[in-house]
Amino acid sequence: MKAAFEVLLAVLLVGGVDVLWFHLHRHRRYASAPSVAEQSTHLVRHLLFAALGAGFARGLSPTVLLALLAVDLVNSLVDLALEPRSRAAQGGVSGLESVLHGLATFGLGVVAGLAWLGDAVFIPDAVDVTRGVVTAVLAVGLFTVELALTVRHRLRRVALAP
Secondary structure (H helix, E strand, O other): OHHHHHHHHHHHHHHHHHHHHHHHHHOOHHHOHHHHHHHHHHHHHHHHHHHHHHHHHHOOOHHHHHHHHHHHHHHHHHHHHHHHHHHHHHOOOOHHHHHHHHHHHHHHHHHHHHHHHOOOOOOOOHHHHHHHHHHHHHHHHHHHHHHHHHHHHHHHHHHHOO
């Protein structure tokens, strides 16, 4: 299970680049009216990563890890279904963003495979606890920033509406 945690941290880095660069900075997904539903899937993913980070900090069992990853898979499939309409005005998803999505999906598949093969509960040491807590805090931080930007933008649109 230690290897699953290491791969999850790598996925977190890839996802962080995707969220910070593409979703928030470059494309401002939170400001796009067609992206409201897609934005919801991103917010759910942040909460799932917070749960995974907190779970690893506490000694997450393979069963719980697989359940969280199954929920994330369903959320990702919904996100993929929503992206074409959401991104149509911007010409779709860029090549680099597609690569990041592919890496993150592959990484989460590796995490699931390692959890499936793991036969013991992961008992974190002090460093793992710290990294798990930091992972949870970063995920909650991204959730808070993305939610705040989304709500702020929606409130401005309502205030400016005739």
